[in-house]
Amino acid sequence: MIETISLGRDFKVRGTLVPAVRDLSFRVGAGEFVGCLGPNGAGKSTTIKMLTGILTPTHGRALVAGLDPTRQRKALARRIGVVFGQRTTLWWDLPLRDSFELVRLLYKVDRNRFRQRLAELTEVLELAPFLRTPVRQLSLGQRMRGDITAALLHDPEVLVLDEPTIGLDVVAKAEVRSFLARLNAERGTTVLLTTHDLGDIERLCRRVLLIDHGRLAFDGSVAELRALVPGQESIEDVVAHLYLSSTPAAPRTPRRTPDADPPTVTA
Amino acid sequence: MAAFVLYLRLFQYGFRRHSTYLAAALAGAFTNTVFGVLRAYVLIALWEARPGLAGYTLAEAVTFCFLTQAFIGPMQVFGRGLSFGDRIRSGDIAFDLVRPAPLLAWSLAEDLGRAAYLTLARSLPPTIIGAALFTMVAPVSPWFPLSFALGVVVSFGWRYLVTLTSCWTTDDRGIHTLSALLTMFFSGMVLPLGLFPGWLRTVAEALPFAAMVQVPADVWLGAEPPLQALGFQLLWAVALMGLGALLTVAARRKVVVQGG
Structure with a gap:
């Protein structure tokens, strides 16, 4: 339903090109519920914007619901739903x-x-x-x-949400979460969300993408994510450990299929 | 058909959005009227000293004064940008770009709704009160409503371009100040363009700003052949909106959505 191939976006900051997203390749199948994690400035929102046709990629390409978000923006708009928590x-x-x-x-x-x-x-x-x-x-x-x-x-067949639970109280958060879970289960809507709230990830996402320094640093289940940092009790500590230990990594080949093979890590 | 309903709704929304701020509209109408009266006395003194200045009689000069006051709201002579400028700054523009409808078309529909409301709330009062207090000239040409509408569209075309520049310049206050200055001076709002000397007058009369204020006022006064006037306005309306459409494509490619 969503596929990116070496997707990348550079921004020009005072004359020099700064890559916000680099060589990002992943695939989300129909009916999946995928969460996208990453520290501030990691490139999550930039990725979302490229997937929804708001930003044009400078490298690689994306396909959402079989359409090119930049060239077929209008057709895509009718097939995806977009929510930005801060907008x-x-x-x-x-x-x-x-x-x-x-x-x-x-x-x-x-x-x-x-x-x-x-x-x-x-x-x-x-x-x-x-x-x-x-x-x-x-x-x-x-x-x-x-x-x-x-x-x-x-x-829409695909719902893309950028920090949908930001600023919400516990009750409102729970309501939004249960609604999204139901939407995914009952209507089969593919959901991709970014969040800093690990509760969203634990309660909703069968699969987690960790984006760091504009690259895909992890792709796998929540359990696999936990297993990366043995000895940490809470998922918060696991993720904090991953964020802190991360350095701009060399390009790598992430896995292409959402199931079966073991998670790849560059954290 | 569906598109027509959409734009009609957006027009109604523009109208309703501004009608929520009734106090602001009334205050605007009051200010426009009071300044109209002040300007009228200045012009009366001027025209008594120099009758027939700029080719206007005294009554025509006073009419010009109240008409231009009436244009401030609908034509946004003080150069206020369009509402989506705030959305560029806040980043909400992201949504407008995702929508399956052209930004230019739906902001035009919304802006025409705004202009329609401000015509009622801020144009009629100064015109009526001006006519009650001074001798004014009744409209000569049946083309005036069309010329007025085209004036609004040209003003929209200009403000659309000004607003869209925010996509390139993170801060847009400078360009808005410049736009306000250009619009006020070159539209005929400060002084009729006929009073400008030689080449400045030629330049001012060819610029789009003239199509917003000077030209519709002259159509009311019958001072310009109506078809020529409307042709001039139409030309600028098409040119500015064509440029706006091109710039939208460029903005879409270039836009850096602020924040988050």
């Missing part, structure tokens, strides 16, 4: 319901399907009490539920 897609001054209506028109969702989908999402995400509230008056948790709804109204 909002909603219209600030409009009631939530009106933002959804605009999203419906933007994505050309059939009116009946829209009604049905919104009713479902309203029930599951408990949007009813604030559907008529202007977005600027919503709490962060409410707004996030609104943003997730907006990303799912056109029933």
Whole structure:
């Protein structure tokens, strides 16, 4: 469903090219739930932006739902949902319901399907009490539920979330998590999320990608991730250890298939 | 059809978004009217000393004054950029770029909604009060509404370009100040362009800013052949938006979405 081949992006900073993402190759199959970890500045968001057609890669290529995100951005937009935890897609001054209506028109969702989908999402995400509230008056948790709804109204095959639980309280976090788990299990939606919250990873992701210094440093299950640093009790300590011990590593060949073979590590 | 409904909704949204800030609109209308009265007295003194200046009679000069005051809101003569400028700075623009609709088209629809609301809230009051207090000239040409609308579109085209430059210049205050200065001076807002000397007048009358204020005011006054005036406005509207479309493509390739 998602495939990258030697994907890379350089940024020009005061005349010199700084690579944000380098030689990133991985593959996410349909129906997978994949979490993307990495220290700040590791290149997670840059990767997400390249996968969603916001940034053009400077090296390699990506395929999402069989489409090239840069060249087929519009076609892709109709097939993926995107949520950025620190951003909002909603219209600030409009009631939530009106933002959804605009999203419906933007994505050309059939009116009946829209009604049905919104009713479902309203029930599951408990949007009813604030559907008529202007977005600027919503709490962060409410707004996030609104943003997730907006990303799912056109029933995308792939949902990409960049730090969806950032700033949310425990209850709101739990609600968002259980919703995402259900979405993945019941509708088979492929989910790729980035996070700093290891609770997201432990509770949701069957597979973890660790991005460090713009490269793929680990690809495997949570259990395999734990096994990397023996003797550490909590997953927080495991990840902290990996972040601290990492150095800009030499290019490496990550595994291509999501199953079977053992995890590769360059941490 | 679906696209039409979308743009109609965006237009309504632009209208409604601004109508939420009623107090701001009323304060704007009040200020525009008061400054209109002040400017009218200055112009009256000027035209009594030099009758027929810039080819206007006294009543035409006063009409010009209140019309230009009425254009401040819809044409954003003080050079305020479009609302997505904030979204470029905050990085929310990421979403606008993911959407399967052209940024230019939907920000135009939204901006026309804004202009429609500000026409009611900030253009009518100064015009009506001006007409009540002073002798003004009634509109000569039936083409005025179209010329007014084209003025708004040219203003949009210009502000779209100005706003989009934020994609290249992390901080956009400089370019906005420059835009405000250029728009105010070269649109005819400060003084009718007919008062500018020689070459400066020729240049000013050829720039897009003239299409925002001077030209629609002249269409009202019947001071310019309407079709020529509309042609000039249309040319700039098409040129600026064409440039805007090109720049959007470049921005999409180049954009560095700020933060996170």
